[in-house]
Amino acid sequence: MxxxxxxxxxxxxxxxxxxxxxxxxxxxxxxxxxxxxxSFPATADSSRALRERRAVHALAWRYECSDADAKQWIRESLQDRGQEYVQALDVVLKAGGQLDL
Incomplete structure (x- = not known):
C-alpha cells in the first residue's frame, strides 16, 4: 500500500x-x-499463513532481482514500519527466500 x-x-x-x-x-x-x-496482489486471496508465505517469497524474489535504487526503496519502506521488518528481510534473504511461517 x-x-x-x-x-x-x-x-x-x-x-x-x-x-x-x-x-x-x-x-x-x-x-x-x-x-x-x-507481485503482492497475488498473495491476497488465501489463508493468512499462505498469504504470508507467498508475500515472503515475492518480496525476497523482487529484492534479489531489483537494482540498487529499488533495494534501497524496499529497505526504507520496511524501515518506516520498524527495524524488525528490515531484520526480517535479512533473515528471509539468508534463507534463500523461503521461511516456514
Whole structure:
C-alpha cells in the first residue's frame, strides 16, 4: 500500500517537490515502485499463513532481482514500519527466500 501512496504523491508533485531532477526521474521511480509492488496482489486471496508465505517469497524474489535504487526503496519502506521488518528481510534473504511461517 505504501508504494501506491508514494506513486500517487509522485504524480501530484513537481519533480523538485519530490527531490528528483526531472520528469524522467519521476517516471523511472514510479516504474521501479510499481515493479516492486507488482507481485503482492497475488498473495491476497488465501489463508493468512499462505498469504504470508507467498508475500515472503515475492518480496525476497523482487529484492534479489531489483537494482540498487529499488533495494534501497524496499529497505526504507520496511524501515518506516520498524527495524524488525528490515531484520526480517535479512533473515528471509539468508534463507534463500523461503521461511516456514
Amino acid at each position: 505504501a508504494g501506491l501512496l508514494e506513486i500517487r504523491s509522485l504524480a501530484r508533485q513537481t519533480p523538485a517537490e519530490n527531490g528528483l531532477p526531472d520528469k524522467e526521474a519521476v517516471l523511472a521511480r514510479v516504474l521501479m515502485i510499481s515493479e516492486v509492488c507488482h
